[in-house]
Amino acid sequence: MLLKVTVLPKNGVLDPQGKAIQQALGSLGFDAVQDVRAGKVIMLDIAETDATRARAAAEDMARKLLANTVIESFTVEIP
Amino acid sequence: MLLKVTVLPKNGVLDPQGKAIQQALGSLGFDAVQDVRAGKVIMLDIAETDATRARAAAEDMARKLLANTVIESFTVEIP
Numbered sequence: 001m002l003l004k005v006t007v008l009p010k011n012g013v014l015d016p017q018g019k020a021i022q023q024a025l026g027s028l029g030f031d032a033v034q035d036v037r038a039g040k041v042i043m044l045d046i047a048e049t050d051a052t053r054a055r056a057a058a059e060d061m062a063r064k065l066l067a068n069t070v071i072e073s074f075t076v077e078i079p
Numbered sequence: 080m081l082l083k084v085t086v087l088p089k090n091g092v093l094d095p096q097g098k099a100i101q102q103a104l105g106s107l108g109f110d111a112v113q114d115v116r117a118g119k120v121i122m123l124d125i126a127e128t129d130a131t132r133a134r135a136a137a138e139d140m141a142r143k144l145l146a147n148t149v150i151e152s153f154t155v156e157i158p
Contacts, residue, residue, distance in 0.1 A: 035124035
């Protein structure tokens with residue numbers, strides 16, 4: 001089963017990568033960009049057919065490895 | 080308007096970051112993980128109320144800056 005884990009910096013946490021992207025977009029002429037947040041996406045293919053158990057496993061992986069829950073929040077979706 | 084750009088390595092392109100995550104998950108005991116692809120997610124807040132135009136602008140940004148379309152594919156969603 002394929003799962004998509006999205007990791008983004010929490011609100012209020014400085015995001016220098018997002019700011020850099022915003023400045024680069026501005027210098028390319030995209031002036032309408034008001035804010036940019038940059039994060040990670042991890043596509044997991046798990047050998048599990050039960051959606052509830054697959055989701056629970058992915059959340060466990062996110063908490064233990066994929067996200068730093070002090071400064072990042074994560075969501076798990078089944079795409 | 081908030082848009083979500085997801086950038087992932089194309090199929091067939093080597094993904095060393097994904098492989099590293101897969102090995103790290105394996106060493107943490109998550110043996111059921113068959114494949115991992117690692118990419119980026121960029122949340123854009125664009126000063127544009129028309130969804131079609133906002134999406135077109137985000138696709139333009141992805142092609143020009145956010146994704147390397149030789150080795151990466153991208154999708155634009157309105158979350």
